[in-house]
Amino acid sequence: MTDAFTRDWQAWHDRREAALQEPHGWLSLTALHWPGDEPEGLDGLPGLWSAEGAKLTVTAEAAEGLAIDGESVDGTAVVTAPAWIDHGDRRLEIALRGGRAAVRVRDPQAPTRTGFTGVPAYAIDPAWVVPARFTPEPDTLTVGSVRPGLEQPLRITGSVAFDLAGEPRRLTAADGGDGRLWLLFRDATNGDTTAGFRQLTTDAPAADGAVALDFNRALNMPCAFTDHGTCPLPPPGNALDVPVTAGELAPR
Template sequence: MSTDASAGYDRRDWQEWHEQRIASAGEPYGPLSLTGTHWLADHPEGRIPAVPGLWADDGDHVLLTAGGEDGLTLDGKPFTGTVALAPDHAPIPASRVAHGDRRLVVLRREGLWAVRDFDPRAPARRAFTGIEATPYDPRWRVRGRFRPYGEHRSVRVENADGRERGLGLGGEIVFALDGTEHTLRAAVEADGSLWAVFADATSGDGSYRFRFLRPGAPAADLAVDVDFNRALLPPCAFADHFICPFPPPGNTLPVAVAAGERNLAEG
């Protein structure tokens, strides 16, 4: 395949990816539908405004108590009584607790429990018109190498909700842009793929304040496809109620990465 033909294929592939990202964001239970993340520690009496039921931290579980007037369902059936809930790991539409079309998702972070409220009628979802993204440019796709740490590391970073939490890191992605070497500290997901939170010279001035990069799993020789054309807006760009981590120290690139998703489209 010629270079021109290969570039054309990459552009088409990127366009399909971009269109799928827009479609996924606008789905009934996509990120735009999140209307609240309610930490039980902020509601010790168990009553969460706008969320039916009584929610209590029971250590390894959340105890939900509901009456008929709460209108809750559990596993698709009307629910009254008390049930012990573990964190939801299934897709949002399959969450155990619902209130009409709303899905109430149980979340746990660093020992603290929360309930997330996903509502398909959220104003942000109704107002959504798309994602601004820079058209594909092959110069922003380079080969890199993953340099794993000898042991798992964790750093404390501020999150989008103003709280500080641990961010696990498994190594560094090393790559060059215009002849200059850069590194990004990255987490290793359960499937072996990598995840880096980064900022650059466009952050907050032409693009969102930080973005995600999700390369696939490194090859056997630890080579990594570093494609900034697929830089992602974090979930907190779609709804204020996500708790995305900010970039860890060392992950602010000194160059302007004019590639990938930039912001939500206006109007």
């Protein structure tokens, strides 16, 4: 009989894969464009596009099929990132990265989505549920990203201290929403069995700072599945010199 720990993990993993497979989820990315200051065409998209800071301007005819909030673009329209523009079955994500508006194409027919066969993972092991202690240290940290020259801010909430492989460890924690902690980390499996780095979101720490790090739920970042991601890099120091043989493996 399957134990409760395994059943809970499997249900969580099934939800994870279902989210990836959503029509406009992370597996649907097919392009990332950075419009310039002057109107220009973007490969595979109708209209003329330009951007200034967070504001994106697009000029198109109604027959070209662009729509914002259900209204056809017929002439010139301006949106402020984050926003969405529809083009048939595709959704154009207007994202704000490094203070600039970018256009990211999400297409349900992307090969990364239609060819998806699941995310491989290490065999689950309760021993990889590690007790930790959270210390609040609010800050804003600027980190690099997987795209050269692009920096992104991380809202830091503090750090977690724990023991792993007989040694004390510490990771910087970012805001995971609703009081949860978001850990971006590297470990000794990266580039071998796992992607370049991974992420882990915890429950909200208890009042005394106690929190569990369940590395069985360590996830690949979106950039592990697509060339069109803008994933922030782990904060300096968030590198474990031991292999974390738990969580998701590098995508096939």
